[in-house]
Amino acid sequence: MTQTLRALKPPHETRTRILDASEELFMQHGFEGASMRLLTAKAGVNLAAVNYHFGSKDALIEAVFRRRLDPMNAERIVALDRLEKSAGGTPLAPAEIIRAFLRTSLAMIEDSRCGGRNFIRLLGRAYTEPSKPIRGLIGQLYAPVMERYKAAFARALPNLPGEELVWRLHFMFGTLSYTLAATDTVQLIAGCKPEDRYDAKLLEERLTAFLEAGLLAPLGVQSTVRKAA
Amino acid sequence: MTQTLRALKPPHETRTRILDASEELFMQHGFEGASMRLLTAKAGVNLAAVNYHFGSKDALIEAVFRRRLDPMNAERIVALDRLEKSAGGTPLAPAEIIRAFLRTSLAMIEDSRCGGRNFIRLLGRAYTEPSKPIRGLIGQLYAPVMERYKAAFARALPNLPGEELVWRLHFMFGTLSYTLAATDTVQLIAGCKPEDRYDAKLLEERLTAFLEAGLLAPLGVQSTVRKAA
């Protein structure tokens, strides 16, 4: 009886309302700028609810990230596993690996209820966040998927020096997170229609073309410079 | 007499001390996280000095940006002017334009007193800052140089559709700002020696190779898709 009632009525409705409101307000105002009173008012819950359900504001921030990022990164690893499985022993094309990583992010910006889109933008902000706990959390959550994809790229590009690969992955990661986070800069460069801003399919094509070309760019003189030094 | 004394003793020493301290602390803790008491303590000045010399904390933030960004963007435009002058009527190579833009940023990260490096990292943070006044300020300061470089790229790449160019510039801008701002993510991808992290010459080569390839990437199917739609 208890079981069925729990199943009918969401077990943590207040928690979910807080997480949803926080996702949006953290994105709009930042972590420090979004106060507890603002969050709880938007969520329609009491001020004390955050501390009751999460313990503290910092714990709430972590919960906001984990709710989306844990499944996302798990999905990324599964996608790469599937890719390598179906390829047998043959090396993967770099563009395939790029798309596998991209698609998880891009799927979220098409979230009809906007929660996913908010989170993606929030995530882009988090990389440049000065707060050390947040940086540490992001790094910790991303470490396994980073290692996994780095290995896949290394196998796909056996001729690219390891150090060079690390930098190009850094560039790629930056392009992706910035593109999704800094929504207004496109309008700054040119009056861009916001309607195709979030066309995930089109954005995937554009990003893949750009990133693949950058990843496969011919080695400049810098490698020789380094060898000589 | 007044003139010479003013020349010997810095006219706005307190102002400069505040700007230097703010640059570093805004980068470390963010704009909201760096309190007036922290800023003034680091600068070794009285708490009221900020409001006396700048008027408010927001005005201080604007002053921090303008002190570096105004000369930087002016230098970028001059560099592009020189490039086009010396090329006569012949079209510029995309890599030349990229380097002209890059070099101004990269020169700052070699600042021996670290002030410039702090500012570059601060700038990367500002693009994803949620605060509307800051976003507006950044956009306003960057608008002329953006327009100028966009026109130069359009002339250098007459076959690239305008909308496609806007996106690729957005990607490039994202790569640059993220690369310079998110210093810890490289270490996340791989244990990277921090010593060559700020080798401006090497970084210029790597970034130029990556960005040029991305900018010149072959057009995917998306343009056909768009034409059909």
Next chain:
DNA sequence: CACCGAGTAAAACGAACGTTTGAATTGTAC
């Protein structure tokens, strides 16, 4: 019915925030 634990509610906590005040201090001109 009494009882209990989970959750909600309103109010208050001390600390830290940006800003302002008014007196003290400095440097310069007459």
Next chain:
DNA sequence: GTACAATTCAAACGTTCGTTTTACTCGGTG
């Protein structure tokens, strides 16, 4: 030396922050 403006200083302003406390409202159990 006196006068005057510019700057520095300690102290306090009112507000807002994250958090805690205390009382209250329930549904389920014995």
